[in-house]
Amino acid sequence: MNELANFLPTVLSRSGLTVPSALIPVLAMFLCASIMAAFMGLSAAVLVWAERKLAGHFQCRLGPVYVGGKFGWLQSIADGIKLLLKEDIIPDQADRPLFRLAPYPVVIGVLLAFIAVPFSEKLMVTDFNIGVFFILAVLTVEVFGVILAGWASNNKWALLGAMRAAVQMVSYEIPMGLAILPVVVMAQSLSLKTIVAAQSGGALHWFVFQPPFFMAVSFLIFFIAGLASLKRAPFDLPEAESELTAGFHTEYSGMRFSFFFMAEYAGMLLVSAVASALYLGGWHGILPGQESVWWFLAKTGFLIFVMIWIRWTLPRLRIDQIVYVGWKVLTPFVLACVVGQSLWATLR
Amino acid sequence: MTAVTTYFSDVFKGLWTAMVGMSITLRYLFSKPVTEMYPDVKPKTPTRYRGIHVFEEEKCIGCYVCAKACPVDCIEIGVVRKGKEIKITKFDIDYQKCMFCDLCCEPCPAHCIHMGPEFEKASFTRRGTILQFATPKTLTEEEKKIEKIAKK
Numbered sequence: 245m246n247e248l249a250n251f252l253p254t255v256l257s258r259s260g261l262t263v264p265s266a267l268i269p270v271l272a273m274f275l276c277a278s279i280m281a282a283f284m285g286l287s288a289a290v291l292v293w294a295e296r297k298l299a300g301h302f303q304c305r306l307g308p309v310y311v312g313g314k315f316g317w318l319q320s321i322a323d324g325i326k327l328l329l330k331e332d333i334i335p336d337q338a339d340r341p342l343f344r345l346a347p348y349p350v351v352i353g354v355l356l357a358f359i360a361v362p363f364s365e366k367l368m369v370t371d372f373n374i375g376v377f378f379i380l381a382v383l384t385v386e387v388f389g390v391i392l393a394g395w396a397s398n399n400k401w402a403l404l405g406a407m408r409a410a411v412q413m414v415s416y417e418i419p420m421g422l423a424i425l426p427v428v429v430m431a432q433s434l435s436l437k438t439i440v441a442a443q444s445g446g447a448l449h450w451f452v453f454q455p456p457f458f459m460a461v462s463f464l465i466f467f468i469a470g471l472a473s474l475k476r477a478p479f480d481l482p483e484a485e486s487e488l489t490a491g492f493h494t495e496y497s498g499m500r501f502s503f504f505f506m507a508e509y510a511g512m513l514l515v516s517a518v519a520s521a522l523y524l525g526g527w528h529g530i531l532p533g534q535e536s537v538w539w540f541l542a543k544t545g546f547l548i549f550v551m552i553w554i555r556w557t558l559p560r561l562r563i564d565q566i567v568y569v570g571w572k573v574l575t576p577f578v579l580a581c582v583v584g585q586s587l588w589a590t591l592r
Numbered sequence: 593m594t595a596v597t598t599y600f601s602d603v604f605k606g607l608w609t610a611m612v613g614m615s616i617t618l619r620y621l622f623s624k625p626v627t628e629m630y631p632d633v634k635p636k637t638p639t640r641y642r643g644i645h646v647f648e649e650e651k652c653i654g655c656y657v658c659a660k661a662c663p664v665d666c667i668e669i670g671v672v673r674k675g676k677e678i679k680i681t682k683f684d685i686d687y688q689k690c691m692f693c694d695l696c697c698e699p700c701p702a703h704c705i706h707m708g709p710e711f712e713k714a715s716f717t718r719r720g721t722i723l724q725f726a727t728p729k730t731l732t733e734e735e736k737k738i739e740k741i742a743k744k
Contacts, residue, residue, distance in 0.1 A: 302617050306627045557617040558610060573603055 276369045280358045288509040289320040295509075295552050302556040330498035335398060338495065342396035347496070347503035349389030354510045356382045361517045362436045364527040364537035375436035376424050379518055383473060386507065387413045390475075390482060393504070394492040405491025408563055409482035412472055415570025416479070420469035422578040423462040426585035427451055427522045430459065436518075440526030444535075450525035458585040463523040465578045467547070470515035472566065474508060476551060478558040479566060486560075516547035637709040642692040644710040647683055647725035651704035654678050658696035658705055664689045667696060670741040672731065681739055683726040687713060 293308065296319065300307025312318025334343055357379045359369040372378050387409055394406020428434055430451060431442040443450050451459045472479040483491040493504045520526060520543035527540040561569070593601070628635050637643060654671030666689035670682030697705050715721045731739065 298621070301621050301625065304620055304623060304626045306625050309629075553614060553617065553621075554610075557613045573606075577603075 276359070280369060281355060284355055284358060284510040284513075285506060287513050288506040289324060291509040291512060291548065292320040292323070292505070293317060294548075295555075298549070298552045299556050302553070324502065327498055327502040332498040332500060333495075335495050337398040339396040339398065342392055343495075344500075346389050346393035346396055347500045347507075349392065350386050350507040351389075351503050353382055353385035353389065354507045354514055356385075357514050358510075360436060361514065362440055362521055362526055363517075363540055365437070365441075365535065367537055368437065371435055371437040374434045376428070376434050376439070376518070376522065379436075379514070380421055380424070383511070383514070384413075384417065386473075386511070389507075390492045393496065394482075397492070397495040399495050401488040401490075402492050402494045405482040405484065405488050405494070408484075409475065409492060411563060412475075412479065412481060412566055412570075415567045416469040416472035416574070419465050419570060419574035419578045420473060422575070422582055423466035423469060424522060425582045426459045426462045429582075429585050429589050430454065436521050436526075440521050440528070443525040444528050444532075446528070446532035447525070447530045449532075450523065450528070452523045456584065456588060458581040458588065459523060462578055462581045462585075463519065465574050465581070466522070467515075467519055467550075469570075469574060470519060471551060471554065472570070474511045474515060474551075476508070476512070477555040478561050480555075480560055481563055481566060484560060512548055512551055513544065516544040516551065519547055520544050637711065640707075641709050641711075642694055642707040644687070644708050644713050644723070645685060645696075645725070646706045646708035648704040648706075649680050649683070649726060651702045652678070652680050652683070653702050653704075654680055655701060657699045657701065661695045661699045663693065663695060664691060666690045668741070670726070670739055672735045672739045674735075679729060679731075679735070680726045681729055681731065682724070682741060684722050684724050687721045687723060688718065 293316070297307040297315070299305075308316025308319040310316055311322045334340060360372050360375040360378050362368040362371070362375075390409045391406045394402040394404075394409070397403070427439060431439040433439060433442075447453060452463050453460070475482050481491075482488075483493075485491075488494070493501055496504065517540070520540060524543045524547075525539075526543075527535055527537060529535065529539045654669065654673065656669055656671075659665070659667040659669050666686040668682060668684040668686075670680070672679040672681055692707065694707055697707055713721070713723065
């Protein structure tokens, strides 16, 4: 963002616009925010289409085929227009202000987290010195929106979904937070840029492939906990279509519903991006010396594919099973990884 | 088994079975979809499919056997007989009643009525579901007098 702020005056003077110098950082901020928001919305649209298409083929179907000529590639745009035109219904018995407020924390949580994602060495909004921690902290805001939505809807299914979200959050958040620690121990930094830079030099330098493979296990745990944080199958209990109609967003329609929807898909992108930055070498290619934003996007895309793959394979877990997995499986394993990696780092 | 080994084998089994399931779905991902693009591409019906009837008017001898055999009385036949000459003036099948049981085709002595492969004959009116198989003919006054219409 700072580079953009340095770069902006020359662009502006060339195009013949005069902007007071005090406004330039504000303008840069505004530009970055709009680019990130547009990126998030567009990627959500693409991901929705990709998910439907892949889901179809996983079940020997075709998925969308008609909209936009071949492959139904305009399907999510059509859905978006439909959602925009739909009536925004607020139930009579709902808590109106809270009901209206609830979608925003969900979207803002994901959108804020995007500013610390390192797409490539230069292409990132800003490099926090606590980048990973920031992303995890901000992503947690999403849960408040979910609980708020469930409570304000005044609907028993929505409330059940929200309570499940709360229970689930307590069990996945700890392993997710702990899973980044081996990486931090290895890279000696919380800044995502430094972490990715520490993995340069080919696939064998990526943190997943580092012996003694504590980070490979923590990658797996981070990924599983990430799935749970996104409320995706097999951890989609807060939504649980077959039991709770649509869980916390049962009462939402139109644009407010699409906020929840968008946040889920943008969250997929975010968790995959963070996982590929932390463990899979970010913008570094398979061979030493390869560096490109496309590597980063390819790894992220692959992880998203795995997420979709898992969703269309595994059935939903029960709530007690999720709590069991979170507390009794993921947490001990990730603690062992943290201790093991720290010992390895000190003894080496 | 002790509790510890049960725990570790459970964790392993959980991961392993998930991977087995994922390998199955991956195989399905690359297999050919079973979707039939129905309105665009018409499916091929099997050879003995019992669809809309096929009627061979030139073979028909106007014996009403099919109409008599029909359990739901959906066939209506009109015949004009002059010596050896047979004119089929009417051969209507009401597809609101027809249940595609094939019982009309079996007794036909001339083998002129068959079950066909067609199935798209839905209509917005009741009249439209009664299909007329006989080619329309203009009858003389004399012929109109001797025309026999059999409902059964």
